[in-house]
Amino acid sequence: MSWLLPSLPSLWAKPEPPVAAESNGDDKATANGNGSRKPDVSVGVEEDEEEDLDVPPPFPLPDSYQRSAAPITTAMAPPPPPAFALAPPSPTRSDRDATPPSDLNIAILPDAVPLGDMAPPPSTTTKPAFGIKPGGGMPPPTVSISSSSSSPSSLAPAQTPAADVKQVLTKEKKKRGKVALGPGCSALDWARLAKSGADLRGTGSMVPLRVTMAELQKHKTPDDAWSVFNGIVYNLTPYLRFHPGGEEELMRVAGRDGTKLFMLTHSWVNMEHLMAECAVGMLVRG
Numbered sequence: 001m002s003w004l005l006p007s008l009p010s011l012w013a014k015p016e017p018p019v020a021a022e023s024n025g026d027d028k029a030t031a032n033g034n035g036s037r038k039p040d041v042s043v044g045v046e047e048d049e050e051e052d053l054d055v056p057p058p059f060p061l062p063d064s065y066q067r068s069a070a071p072i073t074t075a076m077a078p079p080p081p082p083a084f085a086l087a088p089p090s091p092t093r094s095d096r097d098a099t100p101p102s103d104l105n106i107a108i109l110p111d112a113v114p115l116g117d118m119a120p121p122p123s124t125t126t127k128p129a130f131g132i133k134p135g136g137g138m139p140p141p142t143v144s145i146s147s148s149s150s151s152p153s154s155l156a157p158a159q160t161p162a163a164d165v166k167q168v169l170t171k172e173k174k175k176r177g178k179v180a181l182g183p184g185c186s187a188l189d190w191a192r193l194a195k196s197g198a199d200l201r202g203t204g205s206m207v208p209l210r211v212t213m214a215e216l217q218k219h220k221t222p223d224d225a226w227s228v229f230n231g232i233v234y235n236l237t238p239y240l241r242f243h244p245g246g247e248e249e250l251m252r253v254a255g256r257d258g259t260k261l262f263m264l265t266h267s268w269v270n271m272e273h274l275m276a277e278c279a280v281g282m283l284v285r286g
């Protein structure tokens with residue numbers, strides 16, 4: 001900071017009395033406005049500071065708590081250590097021997113010591129065999145065909161692992177009807193095509209049409225497939241080969257209202273956005 005002092009505007013500094021100006025080099029103090037004398041820091045300290053400007057501040061700081069010689073007041077004193085109340089020793093241990101419980105109150109029992117009250121109750125269930133026999137190797141899967149399905153306590157009939165897997169796969173297949181799309185038919189490809197400016201409506205007009213149900217029903221071939229979703233008529237044809245659920249599924253709603261089927265299949269799909277460029281018009285009564 002002292003390097004700033006010489007450059008301070010002279011207006012800020014009070015005019016020094018001629019005594020100080022005329023003083024010799026031994027006198028390092030100048031008179032301030034109050035008549036007292038203050039040391040001229042701009043001379044002596046400047047040299048010291050220029051030696052190393054990157055000196056970190058002293059730690060602990062001179063006025064820090066660490067350096068304070070003042071007695072620790074109650075407010076500054078750390079809180080007293082909490083007094084822990086140890087749990088009473090377990091009855092089994094005191095029954096067993098006269099040695100007092102350890103400070104940690106942990107019962108470390110040698111194997112020979114009977115567990116007494118701490119013994120677990122005898123198990124009422126039999127251990128499952130898990131189909132592993134002492135001879136090694138997996139036994140052939142047991143297929144039990146239960147004829148007494150009327151019994152309320154009977155469980156589902158046991159099945160072979162292969163049958164289980166088959167059943168799960170079939171269910172999964174039914175649930176997720178995704179198909180392998182052809183090359184160039186990914187979601188990204190569709191997005192590109194939609195933004196290409198190509199006429200995906202197939203009407204040759206940007207003007208939305210008013211489509212009657214009778215008109216809609218005429219468009220039900222793959223080359224000319226229209227469907228209605230939420231009152232808006234879309235041309236499905238350009239999207240057919242891009243549909244992750246397959247062309248066949250999408251063609252089910254050609255020429256008719258597909259809203260219900262769409263919502264039942266994948267309500268989360270943003271159809272309005274995906275098919276925006278395929279919007280032909282709106283369904284009207286007539």
Ligand code: HEM
Nearest residue numbers: 176177178244245249250252253258261262265269271274
């Ligand atoms: C223009 C209307 C439609 C559009 C834009 C559309 C779009 C999509 C999209 C983006 C997916 C992939 C969903 C995902 O990965 O989560 C999909 C999957 C599917 N879609 Fe469509 N879809 C339409 C109509 C339909 C209709 C009417 C049906 C049924 C008749 C259908 C049946 C399916 C099936 C079965 C799947 C596979 C299901 C799955 O992976 O979970 N879609 N569709």
